[in-house]
Amino acid sequence: MPVPLAADSAPTTFEGATNTVAVLLLLTEFAMLRATLSRSQVRLYAVQSLLVSGLAAIVAADRELPELYALAAVSLALKVIAVPWVITRLLRDAGAEIAGSGAIGAASATLLSLALAGVGFFAVGSLDISSPYLPQAALGLSMSIVLVAFVLMIVRRDVVSQAVGFFSLENGVSLASLVVAAGMPLIIEVAFLFDLLVAVVVFGVLMRVHHHRTSSLSTASLTSLRG
Amino acid sequence: MTTVLVLLALVPLLPAAAALIAPPRIVQGLTVASGIVCLGLALALVPHASHGDVHIGILRTDALSTVFVLATAFVYATCGAHSIGYLRHDEKAHDFPRYARRFYLGFNLFAWSMLCAPLVDGLALLWVAVEITTVVSALLVAVENTEGATEAAWKYVLIASVGLGVALLATIFMYYAGAQELGQTYDLAFPPLLNAAPHLPHTAVRLSFVLAVLGFGTKVGLVPVHTWLPDAHAEAPTPVSAMLSGSLLAVSFYAVLRYFQVATACLGPRFPQTVLLVFGIASLLLAALYLLDQHDIKRLLAYSSVEHMGILAIGVSFGAPLASAGVLLHVLAHAAAKGNAFMGAGALVRKYRTKEIGQLRGGAELLPWSAPLFLAAILALSAMPPFGIFRSEFQIVAGGLRADRYGPAAVLVVLVTLAFMGLAVAATRIVMTPATAGSGRPDRGEPSVWMVAPVLAGVIALVVLGLHPPADLAHLLSRGAAELGGRA
Numbered sequence: 001m002p003v004p005l006a007a008d009s010a011p012t013t014f015e016g017a018t019n020t021v022a023v024l025l026l027l028t029e030f031a032m033l034r035a036t037l038s039r040s041q042v043r044l045y046a047v048q049s050l051l052v053s054g055l056a057a058i059v060a061a062d063r064e065l066p067e068l069y070a071l072a073a074v075s076l077a078l079k080v081i082a083v084p085w086v087i088t089r090l091l092r093d094a095g096a097e098i099a100g101s102g103a104i105g106a107a108s109a110t111l112l113s114l115a116l117a118g119v120g121f122f123a124v125g126s127l128d129i130s131s132p133y134l135p136q137a138a139l140g141l142s143m144s145i146v147l148v149a150f151v152l153m154i155v156r157r158d159v160v161s162q163a164v165g166f167f168s169l170e171n172g173v174s175l176a177s178l179v180v181a182a183g184m185p186l187i188i189e190v191a192f193l194f195d196l197l198v199a200v201v202v203f204g205v206l207m208r209v210h211h212h213r214t215s216s217l218s219t220a221s222l223t224s225l226r227g
Numbered sequence: 228m229t230t231v232l233v234l235l236a237l238v239p240l241l242p243a244a245a246a247l248i249a250p251p252r253i254v255q256g257l258t259v260a261s262g263i264v265c266l267g268l269a270l271a272l273v274p275h276a277s278h279g280d281v282h283i284g285i286l287r288t289d290a291l292s293t294v295f296v297l298a299t300a301f302v303y304a305t306c307g308a309h310s311i312g313y314l315r316h317d318e319k320a321h322d323f324p325r326y327a328r329r330f331y332l333g334f335n336l337f338a339w340s341m342l343c344a345p346l347v348d349g350l351a352l353l354w355v356a357v358e359i360t361t362v363v364s365a366l367l368v369a370v371e372n373t374e375g376a377t378e379a380a381w382k383y384v385l386i387a388s389v390g391l392g393v394a395l396l397a398t399i400f401m402y403y404a405g406a407q408e409l410g411q412t413y414d415l416a417f418p419p420l421l422n423a424a425p426h427l428p429h430t431a432v433r434l435s436f437v438l439a440v441l442g443f444g445t446k447v448g449l450v451p452v453h454t455w456l457p458d459a460h461a462e463a464p465t466p467v468s469a470m471l472s473g474s475l476l477a478v479s480f481y482a483v484l485r486y487f488q489v490a491t492a493c494l495g496p497r498f499p500q501t502v503l504l505v506f507g508i509a510s511l512l513l514a515a516l517y518l519l520d521q522h523d524i525k526r527l528l529a530y531s532s533v534e535h536m537g538i539l540a541i542g543v544s545f546g547a548p549l550a551s552a553g554v555l556l557h558v559l560a561h562a563a564a565k566g567n568a569f570m571g572a573g574a575l576v577r578k579y580r581t582k583e584i585g586q587l588r589g590g591a592e593l594l595p596w597s598a599p600l601f602l603a604a605i606l607a608l609s610a611m612p613p614f615g616i617f618r619s620e621f622q623i624v625a626g627g628l629r630a631d632r633y634g635p636a637a638v639l640v641v642l643v644t645l646a647f648m649g650l651a652v653a654a655t656r657i658v659m660t661p662a663t664a665g666s667g668r669p670d671r672g673e674p675s676v677w678m679v680a681p682v683l684a685g686v687i688a689l690v691v692l693g694l695h696p697p698a699d700l701a702h703l704l705s706r707g708a709a710e711l712g713g714r715a
Contacts, residue, residue: 128430129403146396153389162385169392176396179402180431183411188351192395195358199388202362206381209369213377222378225458227517227526 015135021055022138025175026117028167029148030140033113034106037097038160038217042087045164045171048080052174059182063133067186074193075174082197083167086204087160093208102155110167116143135181138175145172150198158217159210163203170196228275229283235268236286236343236425237295239303241334251318251327253512255311258331264291265342269293269300276412277702280418287417289346289708294555295474295481297343298562301688302473305563305681309570310334310466312677316577326370330464333367337470344478350415353482354391354398357446360475361387368463379455379462386455391443397438397486404431404493417485424492432493439486440502446479448533449540450510457517460529461582465573468525471563472532472569480539480558487543488711504635507540511642523582524572527653531608532648535561541639542623543711550626551708553619560615562691564607567685571601574678575657580701584653589662589701593671596679598658600686603655607689609647615692 011019028048035041060068091097095198102109120143130136146169153165177184207217214221234501242257249257275281276293286297314330317323341364344356361384369380402415408423424432441452456476460468483503490499514534521527535557542554574597579587590598607614608622620643627636662668673679691697696704 015693128428128433129400129434131403146392150389153385159381166388166392169389170395171397173392173399177399181399181406183352183406184399184402185412185414188414191351191355195355198359198362199384202365202384202389205366206369206377206384209372209377210381213372213374219381221380225375225378225382225461227457227522 010029011135016060017058018055018134019137021051021058022134022141022175024056025051025171026141026144026148029145029152029172030110030113032110032164032168033152038091038158039088039097041161041164042084042091045168046080046084048168048171049075049083052171052178053080055175056178059133059178065133065182067189070186071189071193074190078193078197079167079171083200086200087163088202090161090207090211091128094211094217096160101157103157103213104155108150109155113148116147116151120144120147129150129180131180131182134179136179139179142172142176142179145169145175157219159207160217163207166203167196167200179208228272228281229284230288231268231271232281232283232286232288232346235265235272235300236339236346238264238268239335239339239342243332243339245329246331246335251314251324251331254327254331255314258307258335259304259311261335262300262307262338265300265338266304267298270395272296274699277699277706282348285348285352286346288346289710290703291484291555291710292345292481293703294477294558294707296342298476298477298559299338299341299345301559302470302562302566303342303457304473305566305570306466306469306473307334307683308677308681309469309573310464312675312679313464313466313573313577315675315677329370330367333363333370334466334470337363337367337467341470341474341478345481347591348416350398350401350417350420350485352415353485356395357394357443357479358391360478361391361446364459364463364467364475365473367467368459370467371462371464373462375458376462379458383455383459386452387446390442390452392442393438393445394442394482397442398433399590400431400435400438401486401489404428404435407431416554420489421492424489427489429494432490433498435500436486436490436494437502440483440506443479443486444506447476447483447540447563448510449506449536450513450533453513453533454509455525456533457529460532460640461523461525464698465525465569465576468528469569469573472528473566476532476536477558477562480536484543484711491712496546499547503540503618504544507537507542507544508635508638508642509710510534510537510540511639511646512537515642515646515649518646521649522584524575524584524587524653524657525569527584527650528572529566531568531646531650532565534643535565535608538620538623538639538643541635542626544635545623545627545630545632546712547626547630548705548708548712549629550623551711552704553622553626554711555704555707556615556622556692556696557619560607560619560689563685563688563692564604564614564616567604567682567689568601568608570678570682570685571597571604574674575601576672577678587657588660590658592662593669594673596673597682600679600682602654602658603686604682605650607686609650610643610669613693614689616689
């Protein structure tokens, strides 16, 4: 049984390492919000997924949860390699480079995200939810990632940014699950990841259909259905 | 009985596999046969489920889930038959075999995933099944490859996936809550979770329930996360619209109900009921207002779905056994009535080649069967006797009054009346106004007998549910209501 984390003592190496990785996850999310090239957004997503897989491996090593190695491996294969490959291929076929402009300026988007990230972090931090696997700060950070991913999907007006926003939201959920549900049976975790893969395929198909119809990846023309 | 469960989870895969290799005619026949077999299997489950659980491996059904299996199987059977008539006029197109292959592959997989969602045992598997319904139905919405369909499919897949991302968070927090009592290696199966529910940590369950209502509520079409729904319902092929509305929304609502069960057992009824009441009233209010001024016949029906999901949420929030039994009856009656309404609308749209309500005139002259049946479906949706929705809404309101929830019950009645006005005015105009004479006027006659027969089946089901539900079904509903209130 892992030792419960003590809040009032000096942080251990494990706590320091995991908190650093969790903060890096949030920073990559902000970088995605700022990225102007679709390709760099996809790369940032790959980096973020790599960090999540790494974090899973760290938890597996320190807390002696061997199933998490398998999870880290599957998520590495799917989220660091397969998903970015699918989107990059789509981008190459579409010949599109620049991601769609934001509905609001980059500065406003960043400020808005900062505020939301703070709200998410402190709101979840104030809840009485603690886990034996990861420091509680990581849970607050996962909520921040989810909220910033919402901003990314809302302000960007092109299909790639919106899809990457959704995938990175799922990374935030993965982080949350490492904190509160690291012991979840492997079969369930794999089912979640498999579902993600199916979702990626469908996103890819619909992005292609969209590009085929409008010859662009922008969502600016998707305004005919209302009322 | 366990064989029935396994068969239900396997039969729809047969026509789906056949769609890949066999010619369209055979696939259509297999789809109809599979739908009728599934309906028969679901009916066979009814007497058993009203006495206790049926359980094998990862499949499990109790009274609550059997209601949703029944609704889905009914919609699957009728829509399968309707699709033959709906696709008839595309048959001469050169790419029809390819289109039919995609359509029936998606259609059967969609039905399969919706049958599996209530049959799987556990919140994690439930999430997986609901996610599969999303990805399959998103492709089905896009299958006609028009501009509107592409837009609707993109909005649908994005909004619904984000909603399910939130629902995944809910699943994880529920796992965390359960792990405090059941240890780390349990798999979120229902019976142990419900047994342990009174001892679970309150904060985590509360958070999980709200996230689940928001996340799965996106797929239910609860306001304010309903925005994908009118687009997807309006742009999908009509048999798919009927399945989306009649059973996908209900199956997602089933997921909410599972979280509601755990939350009620853990937190007491007050908090979960209040959450559902707020979402329910918001949905009902907004949908009733949109129904008053709607120009697209399929969007009209889509907003009617939002309205009925709001009624379900309010009915559950009353917490009275009578109202809960009414909610479960409402799920069945809404599936039949909304399926009928969409199939009638499909016949009208095929005839006039437009969805604009202003241009649909003289339905009763041109479509001697479909138009009156469409009007009957609208009246059924508006809770007119002798149809099933009259009985279910009566039970919901009576249950609310009995539970001393006078305010919400009164609001429910007022808003349902408002919605009735919007629906009834539009539908009577379509059916009763004389058709304009002119060269563009379509000929008199039904497009296909396949578009009328399933609607007749729906009317019969609605009248049976309204006048005299069979005893087995009544047992099933009251047991389901007891399970919902934590008394089974």
